[in-house]
Amino acid sequence: xxxxxxxxxxxxxxxxxxxxxxxxxxxxxxxxxxxxxxxxxxxxxxxxxxxxxxxxxxxxxxxxxxxxxxxxxxxxxxxxxxxxxxxxxxxxxxxxxxxxxxxxxxxxxxxxx
Amino acid sequence: xxxxxxxxxxxxxxxxxxxxxxxxxxxxxxxxxxxxxxxxxxxxxxxxxxxxxxxxxxxxxxxxxxxxxxxxxxxxxxxxxxxxxxxxxxxxxxxxxxxxxxxxxxxxxxxx
Numbered sequence: 001x002x003x004x005x006x007x008x009x010x011x012x013x014x015x016x017x018x019x020x021x022x023x024x025x026x027x028x029x030x031x032x033x034x035x036x037x038x039x040x041x042x043x044x045x046x047x048x049x050x051x052x053x054x055x056x057x058x059x060x061x062x063x064x065x066x067x068x069x070x071x072x073x074x075x076x077x078x079x080x081x082x083x084x085x086x087x088x089x090x091x092x093x094x095x096x097x098x099x100x101x102x103x104x105x106x107x108x109x110x111x112x113x
Numbered sequence: 114x115x116x117x118x119x120x121x122x123x124x125x126x127x128x129x130x131x132x133x134x135x136x137x138x139x140x141x142x143x144x145x146x147x148x149x150x151x152x153x154x155x156x157x158x159x160x161x162x163x164x165x166x167x168x169x170x171x172x173x174x175x176x177x178x179x180x181x182x183x184x185x186x187x188x189x190x191x192x193x194x195x196x197x198x199x200x201x202x203x204x205x206x207x208x209x210x211x212x213x214x215x216x217x218x219x220x221x222x223x224x225x
Binding site: 031033035042043044045048050055056058091095098099101102103104105106107 | 143144146150154155156157158161201203205206211212213214215216217218
């Protein structure tokens with residue numbers, strides 16, 4: 001069964017540094033998402049992406065965050081200047097249509113020191 | 114923003130007992146999805162409910178959407194150790210976007 005893949009599985013970064021989290025969504029999917037989950041808490045929406053542009057973003061997704069689909073397969077989340085509170089598990093997801101199930105990757109655990 | 118509450122937050126059950134988690138919204142929902150997250154894992158889609166009063170079954174799991182489309186429940190009959198994890202309901206915005214708002218989740222642990 002096709003799956004969403006994310007790299008790296010764990011990223012440790014100094015506060016203030018830039019990080020790029022990478023995702024390869026399922027190949028025929030058209031909608032892409034990033035979510036984050038702070039340890040022990042619920043999954044929180046960050047951003048949705050469709051037709052090469054952001055369709056919605058949350059309050060968490062401030063100017064320090066950006067997303068890109070640089071080619072036909074990758075979908076990246078960049079955090080420009082990381083803060084301690086950015087430490088969380090970041091999940092990428094994709095779906096093949098509106099109001100369809102979202103398929104999640106295994107996540108990238110981001111630890112900010 | 115949309116708020117989706119789930120109860121209970123935690124549930125410990127003896128293997129073989131039943132388990133139910135409830136999801137409540139203050140607003141009418143267009144649909145609701147349920148996801149399971151194993152410890153250390155990622156959310157995995159279980160089911161989507163769309164119609165008022167809808168009931169769907171997957172083996173030992175029964176999902177229900179309230180008549181007013183403001184609440185939903187997931188019931189597991191005769192729990193097994195493989196049922197361990199956190200169960201989240203999630204709703205899609207009524208306003209056309211695909212953002213999923215997750216509930217607070219119910220963490221299920223099974224006592225063998």
